[in-house]
Amino acid sequence: MSKLSVTLLFIGLSLLVVCDGSPIGPSSESNESNEVDEFLTEMREMCKNNTGSDEAFPNFMQSVEQAMMCATAFDVDNFVSDLEKLTNATRGTFFPNYCPKLRTVATCKDGILAGMKPCLESDDYNIVDALAGIIPDAVELICKNDGSIIFQMEDETRLECIGSKVDELTVCATSVASTWNDDSDLSELTPDQCSALINFRQCIKEKLDACQVSEILGIYDLFHNALFRMTPCRNSTAVPQLELVDNNAIV
Secondary structure (H helix, E strand, C coil): CCHHHHHHHHHHHHHHHHHHCCCCCHHHHHHHHHHHHHHHHHHHHHHHHHHCCCCHHHHHHHHHHHHHHHHCCCCHHHHHHHHHCCCCCCHHHHHHHHHHHHHHHHCCHHHHHHHHHHHCCHHHHHHHHHHHCHHHHHHHHHHCCCCHHHHHHHCHHHHHHHHCCHHHHHHHHHHHHCCCCCCCCHHHCCHHHHHHHHHHHHHHHHHHHHCCCHHHHHHHHHHHHHHHCCCHHHHCCCCCCCCCCCCCCCC
16 A cells, blocks of 8 residues: 555544544454554655654654644544434534534644644645545534435435436446546646546536436545545536525425
């Protein structure tokens, strides 16, 4: 696994914990520990190679410790307990209570990014920064309309509809994959590849709209927009806008 891949994995796991709110069970503690150990080993090496000094890694570890202290203000146990009991009847109190707290926790990443920056080459840091920047938008997406996206994703009728469109969604993916290869570089995407990415999004949107689960597209847009702005596509194609304003609509 490459150094950058390990870094992105760490950011991805952090995002998953924030979005899911699920505690990690004993059976996965060993795997989690191994991933963390691997990440820290890779980070130590990157800090040394990128700065020529042994000081950057301790500074990074200090930023991690500060971020953990920042996050301790959030009561995870109560959040998970209330999340497990979440219903359409309780959503009106659950989200107004927890979303301000989640927004505060989402800012805890800023210190880690500052500590990580000296350890990464600028291009790699920009990718990590962009992906970590997804976290606040992910919180807003979850909180929008008192969690309407969660209830859409749990609606059996809508899920059955999506299940019936698996073949169509596969066609969407095949179309964009045909323009991609192992040598494709985000910083050097061609106009054809840019068009294929936009067409892929539109193709998925049409299927989701048909099943009345269009808000789920916001999950894809979190990643699409973060990376899209780092490609030549940003100069020729408008980046889709996420609508994250909470208007308290009910699904």
